[in-house]
Amino acid sequence: MGDLRIGKYVIIDDVPCRVVSMDKSKPGKHGAAKLRIEAMGLFDNGKRSLMKSTDADVEIPIVERKRAQVVSLSGNLANLMDLASYETFDVSIPDDMMKDLEVGKEIQYMVVMGKKLLLRVYDNE
Numbered sequence: 001m002g003d004l005r006i007g008k009y010v011i012i013d014d015v016p017c018r019v020v021s022m023d024k025s026k027p028g029k030h031g032a033a034k035l036r037i038e039a040m041g042l043f044d045n046g047k048r049s050l051m052k053s054t055d056a057d058v059e060i061p062i063v064e065r066k067r068a069q070v071v072s073l074s075g076n077l078a079n080l081m082d083l084a085s086y087e088t089f090d091v092s093i094p095d096d097m098m099k100d101l102e103v104g105k106e107i108q109y110m111v112v113m114g115k116k117l118l119l120r121v122y123d124n125e
Contacts, residue, residue, distance in 0.1 A: 006020065006021065010037060010061075011059035016063075016115075018042060021037075022035060024036075035052055037049065037058075043115060062112070062113075065109075067083045068081055068083055070102065070107060073102075076092055077090050077093065078092075091109065091116045
């Protein structure tokens with residue numbers, strides 16, 4: 001748990017999450033120090049917590065950041081083409097990015113545990 005920091009990723013209940021807070025308790029007379037991790041789910045924004053001994057291991061998801069171009073928009077779905085592999089796929093658009101997305105714009109997305117999530121829209125200037 002030494003590498004775990006606020007803003008990093010952790011898996012809680014088989015869900016990839018971003019750490020939002022960490023509290024460490026003092027070791028007791030007969031026990032080790034405990035670490036309480038509060039995190040938000042990446043795909044459902046659900047709040048989750050994890051309580052572990054500070055010397056215990058936690059699962060960390062593999063996060064890949066990639067770039068893609070918007071091919072088409074349909075409701076709250078965007079069809080994207082990966083700029084490295086030219087693979088096309090559909091991904092849901094977060095509400096806060098709905099107004100910024102246009103056909104032809106480049107975006108950054110991440111792949112975590114086989115799921116894709118939009119991160120940000122690049123300005124084409």
